[in-house]
Amino acid sequence: MFRVVREFHFCYGHRLMNYNGKCRHPHGHNGRVEVEMASDKLDRLGMVMDFGEIKKKLKTWIDDTLDHKMILRKDDPLVKIFKQLKEPFYLTDENPTAETIAREIFRAGRVQGLPLTRVSLWETPTSVATYTP
Numbered sequence: 125m126f127r128v129v130r131e132f133h134f135c136y137g138h139r140l141m142n143y144n145g146k147c148r149h150p151h152g153h154n155g156r157v158e159v160e161m162a163s164d165k166l167d168r169l170g171m172v173m174d175f176g177e178i179k180k181k182l183k184t185w186i187d188d189t190l191d192h193k194m195i196l197r198k199d200d201p202l203v204k205i206f207k208q209l210k211e212p213f214y215l216t217d218e219n220p221t222a223e224t225i226a227r228e229i230f231r232a233g234r235v236q237g238l239p240l241t242r243v244s245l246w247e248t249p250t251s252v253a254t255y256t257p
Contacts, residue, residue: 127162127241128172132183134191138220141197150194150202153247157186157229160242173239181236186229195220222246222253230255 137152159182163172196203198215206213218224222245230243244254 125162125164126166126172127160128175128178129158129160130175130178130182132157132159132179132186134186136190136193136195136225138195138225139200139202140219140221141200143219155225156246157226158242158244158246159229159233159238159240160244161239162241163239178238181238182229182233185232185236189232190214190225190229195225222251223255226253226255230257 134155134157135152136155137150138147139150140147142148159178161172161178166172192212194202194206194211194213196206196213196215197219198217203213203215216224216228226243226245229245230240233240233243242254242256244252246252
């Protein structure tokens with residue numbers, strides 16, 4: 125099995141609903157995401173996938189969809205305020221935890237045909253969440 129890993133960075137804000145801790149308040153992170161792809165065989169150029177192609181597909185989605193956005197659960201009362209203020213946001217069905225955001229990135233990559241096997245999101249330099257199917 126061959127594996128390649130590409131790393132991206134993006135900034136985002138979020139808060140957790142029904143959470144009894146600091147993260148119940150709106151706050152931001154400088155996220156670092158690692159995406160892993162795997163294949164049993166290499167393409168005609170000897171690659172699982174070209175790193176530039178991974179960047180073109182997934183980094184573009186991250187930049188357009190998550191970077192400098194407030195990530196909120198769809199029933200968060202802040203959604204109405206963000207809409208009124210025309211502020212950028214991204215909605216999730218569940219609390220926008222690092223685990224949920226990692227899964228969102230994984231799904232977006234799979235939709236684009238990337239052979240993803242793992243997405244890890246560092247919310248801080250010492251806290252990481254990983255999603256694998």
